[in-house]
Amino acid sequence: MTLWGTPVTLDYNHRAVSETPQALLDPFREYGDVVWLPKLNRWLVLSQPAAMETLRNSSLQVLKRRDMALRLEDQVGLNLAALSSVLNWIPFSHDGARHSDLREAFGRLLTSITADYLKAYEDVSSELLEKMRVAEQGDFATGYADRLHLEIVGRFIGVPPSERQKLACHTALDGFILNNASVREIRDANTQLAAILETVHALISSGQSSPFLEKVGDALRQTGLEDTPTSRSECIVALIVLGDDTQAGALTVGLASMLDACDGALCLDAADNGLPKGQSLVDEVLRIASPVKNSARYATEDTMICGHAIAKGENVTLSFQAANFDPKAFPCPHMLKDGRRGHVAFGGARHLCTAMPLVRKTLAITFRHLATIGRIEARPGRQLAACLTVHRYEHLPIRIVPEP
Amino acid sequence: MTTIDLTALALDRLAAYLKRPVTPADLDRRYDELGVDSVDMVSLAFEVEEALGQPVSPEIFLEFESIREALAAIASGRGNEIG
Numbered sequence: 001m002t003l004w005g006t007p008v009t010l011d012y013n014h015r016a017v018s019e020t021p022q023a024l025l026d027p028f029r030e031y032g033d034v035v036w037l038p039k040l041n042r043w044l045v046l047s048q049p050a051a052m053e054t055l056r057n058s059s060l061q062v063l064k065r066r067d068m069a070l071r072l073e074d075q076v077g078l079n080l081a082a083l084s085s086v087l088n089w090i091p092f093s094h095d096g097a098r099h100s101d102l103r104e105a106f107g108r109l110l111t112s113i114t115a116d117y118l119k120a121y122e123d124v125s126s127e128l129l130e131k132m133r134v135a136e137q138g139d140f141a142t143g144y145a146d147r148l149h150l151e152i153v154g155r156f157i158g159v160p161p162s163e164r165q166k167l168a169c170h171t172a173l174d175g176f177i178l179n180n181a182s183v184r185e186i187r188d189a190n191t192q193l194a195a196i197l198e199t200v201h202a203l204i205s206s207g208q209s210s211p212f213l214e215k216v217g218d219a220l221r222q223t224g225l226e227d228t229p230t231s232r233s234e235c236i237v238a239l240i241v242l243g244d245d246t247q248a249g250a251l252t253v254g255l256a257s258m259l260d261a262c263d264g265a266l267c268l269d270a271a272d273n274g275l276p277k278g279q280s281l282v283d284e285v286l287r288i289a290s291p292v293k294n295s296a297r298y299a300t301e302d303t304m305i306c307g308h309a310i311a312k313g314e315n316v317t318l319s320f321q322a323a324n325f326d327p328k329a330f331p332c333p334h335m336l337k338d339g340r341r342g343h344v345a346f347g348g349a350r351h352l353c354t355a356m357p358l359v360r361k362t363l364a365i366t367f368r369h370l371a372t373i374g375r376i377e378a379r380p381g382r383q384l385a386a387c388l389t390v391h392r393y394e395h396l397p398i399r400i401v402p403e404p
Numbered sequence: 405m406t407t408i409d410l411t412a413l414a415l416d417r418l419a420a421y422l423k424r425p426v427t428p429a430d431l432d433r434r435y436d437e438l439g440v441d442s443v444d445m446v447s448l449a450f451e452v453e454e455a456l457g458q459p460v461s462p463e464i465f466l467e468f469e470s471i472r473e474a475l476a477a478i479a480s481g482r483g484n485e486i487g
Contacts (some may be wrong), residue, residue, distance in 0.1 A: 015462065041435065041436055075447040076450050084432070171411030182453070182462055183446060183447070184450075184459065
């Protein structure tokens, strides 16, 4: 396979790219916006315009991950019931009618809970940051970013505080998404999801009601989906899975990138800190974080991306990390700069993340809170999660120095 | 487990996945020619892992052009180096 007369001879290794994405992705750009990876037998989408074309192209469909899980179950004789039942509620695992239903249901749900979610976010964010401020240090990943979404959903559905961490699904995400995972990882993901489903289902079946549970039921019924304890449980677990790692990724990679931009000492309330302000900062952090690293598609018919012919049946990997660091779309892409537009951190077109408005508001809250606690300094021990799906730090130690 | 044992295992399992007879010559074909996809590779890695009693990453199959080459690498102890 050649592109523009030049053979693509570079090797693409998922795990290596996952660890140091930009250094390993940049050499591929010399071959074009879209390159063919012979060993992986798939196309790699690198540029921002090609990413937008891919997202808008209805001939390029998402992988049917639930069908994949069911096939795997059949081939190796495993019980993956929890995994396939939650995958049935993940919008980016579907196209067509099911996808439309899920978009509508999650859209209705998120609209109805936004005010309550933001209020709870303000409270939980303040509580968690106050603990770090008093201690003058902490791990921003484990002490804050990992906990926000679980605390909020846990409060909404009535999970006791001591048990909210049981809702965490960090270690399972690659297995859950079936992203180059081994059967062992997939089996572990299923076990973890089964436990979370059981916790949520037990609460719902106990007859305990809450405004949040009623809103879940309303969203399901108004969309024309079945409203039962099981469907509510699966929908809520999908909400947990969808928000948990991605929010942690945006927050941890976001703070790390701001610290790096300020030579390791950040005063978010300082007018002269060199960072973009307001919504520009939120969007730049999201662009650089690219919490979801990539997304897979396959061609349902012969089609084109940026002039490249994609044959029916061929696979396409859209690298959000590459597109959001496209130097033609975002000059000096490693820098946080004002006035940039067009990042694809939330996907796009029919698979644009339904939670985008909510996520942008929550990041703005976090930045506002961080601006009030003092100077934030980086400490040694920063560690990226070994996750192929989501870009996040699993440890991000910081020091908080009170401002005079 | 030797390469020959792994070959017999792969022939048996691939025939089940693809729902057609699979010959030793098929193991030298490219994956797309053979008609296997990522789910088949994940399943086969698991079956080999169970047979060997040691971790085998599905990504080992991406390192080689054919199943026979990947099985040889696994038999020589490279199965869990990736990932």
